[in-house]
Amino acid sequence: MGFAPTSSDPGFLYRTEGLKRIYGEGAARVEALRGIDLELPAGELTVFLGPSGSGKSTFLNILGGLDRASEGRVWFRGLDLTAMTDDALTLYRRRHVGFVFQFYNLMPSLTARENVELVTEIAEAPMDPADALDMVGLSARRDHFPSQLSGGEQQRVAIARALARRPDVLFCDEPTGALDSATGRTVLRALQDANRSTGASVMIVTHAAATAAMANRVIDFSDGRIRSVTVNQAPVSAEMIQW
């Protein structure tokens, strides 16, 4: 670890305190997060639920170091993310975090394998890109360009890309949002496998409530606040989910 701890509270993966995020000013002012206090243990598969606009993406972006809070604090393993410089935040993303987005966000001019290499090139102890694609069942498609892949396949490339650097946390913002349910299930299956086999914590944002069944913990957002936190004693396999 390259960062000096600013709070000795290393029991949790993430801890937040009075976290607020305000966009805009004056009439255009939006309070996307209105004070979030939350503790998340390591190794879990967490699902964030809530209606559109309730602040889930905003919250995830701040945890992932893509965005900054307006007020309050976030600790990652006892390190204060809110106090980090841009460079330190970049390093944090590079070492600890992987992202999967709703619209896959692959580089159109790179093949599946090259999209994965984009990340492994700057990682410290990455997987072989071929192995990562293997994990999501896409070995046969590795030399295809995004335009030659279906939506589900593109999303699985995105997952392979996020996993390949062996992140401590995998953030997935509506990973199945653009997919039909059968394809969505294969994507969720890949995320669950990753959680179980690599031990990475996985955070999934979704508005499909059924997904909650596969989570260890379900956080329910509403209007910039947390409405409830549910701990699930017996998560089901991704195959069982219907929506």
Add this chain to the structure above:
Amino acid sequence: MVSVLDTKLGRDLWRIRGQALAIALVIATGSLLLVMMEGLVLSLEQTRQAYYERYRLADVFADVRRAPEAALADLVVIDGVDAVEGRIRGGALIDTAPGAAPVRALAVSLPDFGLPKLNDVLVVSGSFPQTGRHDEVLLLKGYADAWKLIPGDRITVSLNGFRRTFRISGLAQSPEFIYSAAPGELAPDDARFAVLWFRNEILASAFDMEGAFNEALISLARGGREADVIRQTDRVLSRYGGGAAYSLAEQFSNRFVTEEISSLRVSARATPPVFMMVAAFLLYIVMTRLIEAERRQIGLLKAFGYTSLEAAWHYLKFCLVIATVGAVLGCIAGVVLGSYMAEYYKVYYKFPFLVFHIEPASILISLVFSILTASAGAIVVLMRLFDLTPAAAMRPPAPADFSRSARIAGSFRSLLDQPSRMVLRRLLRQPVRALAASLGIASGMGLSVAMLGVMSGFERMVDVSFDVADRSDMQVVFSEPLGPDALHSIRRLDGVIEAEGFRSVAVVLRHGLASHRGAVTGLPERPRLSQALTSGLRPILIRSDGLILAQSLARKLGVKPGDVLTVEVLEGRRPVVNVPVAALTTALVGAPAYFEVSALNRTLGEAGRLSGAYLRTDGERSELLLELLKGMPGVAGVSRKADARASIREIMDRGAGATRYVMTLIAGLITFGVVYNSARIAFSERAHELASLRVIGFTRGEAGFVLLGELGFITLLALPIGALGGVGLAGAIAAGFSSELYEVPGTVTAGDMAFAAVVVIIAALVSGFLVRRDADRLDLVSALKTRE
């Protein structure tokens, strides 16, 4: 191993190869001009230098009336002098056809034995005149070529009034006579002026100069001080009728060549950067739009842990590749075109050799300069990457707010159909972007306007000089100044409507340290045929209390009306007088100084003398008149204005002015490149939208209209902006082309603007057609898939 990002770079470049190449070519034209002009100037300078050195051209020249050869010994001991040579120089007339006017020539002596120590000549064919043979002459090659004379032919020459026939032993060129014109004439004409080299004996007896010389040539020792040597030389030679030694810088031919090269140098320094700025601006616009289109990908790179610097470097490389390809192509083309132009100038300046040479350093500078200016715009854009948080970059671009433009466009609802409203809304939504694109096209248009202005400036210069200032049809020059009777007998000739005498006398004008060797022309107070003009092209009265100077001459001497000039007359009794500057005149050709003719003659102490006359003639009888004039005693030459006009045109079109054609062509290419690029950018940004339009049932024509309507509007907006910008640029570029020999007015006419506008509109139509063809071929499925 090649990094994946570089793979991405390669593929992205390939994807937009058409556009990348178009930008690279714009940059290439800029660096082409840079390299070509730099190389040309350097090559001409080095060639001139080498030519002068190889043929030992003197550093200081001094005319005397008659100095004994012993005086040379006094010169050679002057501090700073390396070598001296005395020679005889005199006027000569060469007979041409029977009854025709003889051609004026300069007779110059060669030592009786061996080669001249200074001012050697290059014998191109045949040989030096043999020592001891009294009938051989070496002839200037330019004249021989014009009259189709070869070694072995015979010519009849009058030397000091005695006619003799000589055998041409050989043809020669000399660095002393690269540019040669008959005294009193501005433009060189090979057929009307010659140089004859004789062995010393012949000229000594013809001009009564046995054991004497009338011109001293002096070369400086290393470190010799020119001003000191000139002063000492004048001191030594003053008792022999000398006293006006002058340096190589003032020598007639060298002055012309130097002027030409320095005018090339000025345009080499001034013009290419202007062209490069246009290219840089274009690249800035392209990079802005490219990076906007890549926002998500940039956000993604940052989300994965790439630093802002790494992301910026990736995109900067994109730009560097394009700029480098352009700059390298431009440098290669510049060397090729430069050596072609050099070959051309070699022939024009009659250099015996010319090697196109360009310093590797200046190629490097051109490369770096091109790449830096081209990247400067991109760097400005990339700076913005640093402020972009990855989350902000990742957000799909906020659906544009059309509410404002909808309100404005709404008021036109009844007037416009749906596609027109779409065009209008988009322009109103991003007015800054539309304006930037307009400015890009405007800068290309400005460049074209400026170059067209310069082109028509050259025409205007000729028109003003030969139609407004000079209203004569012919000019008669006497072999020596004649009394008023000569003018009367010309007036009586059939076909002469009007005749106006003039006096021309060779002088040195001095003001402080500045000096100018030229002529003062004496004219009547209210000349009718040869006028001095104000900048508003109204005639100026010729004064007897002061000189009327050309503006360019006043600039050179650093004087304004009221200042007093020292005038050293180089003829007759060589008086030195102080004369104030009375007024300035706009003279576009030459650098004249005018004085009222009787005041000039009083100064010279030679009442009523004329050097020649301007004539207005009856066009129908002009052929006959020409024959009559040529047969008149005392007439050395007759030139028709049309011929003088043609020879000035020749200098303009073949000398330093010739590069204006290349520059105008390049300006046109850049203009086209800018317009084409703007169209391509619009297309690549709209591909997705166009596909959507087609999918929901718009026809190709309608979709194409949405695309091209915007280009059309932007182009129309660019026209007035470019026209205005061109006016400013024209002045700067015209100043670069102006020299002591002619001044190019940097004014832009409405016609230039109209022509440039037509060029831009044609470029827009062609670009529109090319892009439209791509739009028609658009593969709907893949266009919709590639970018959300």
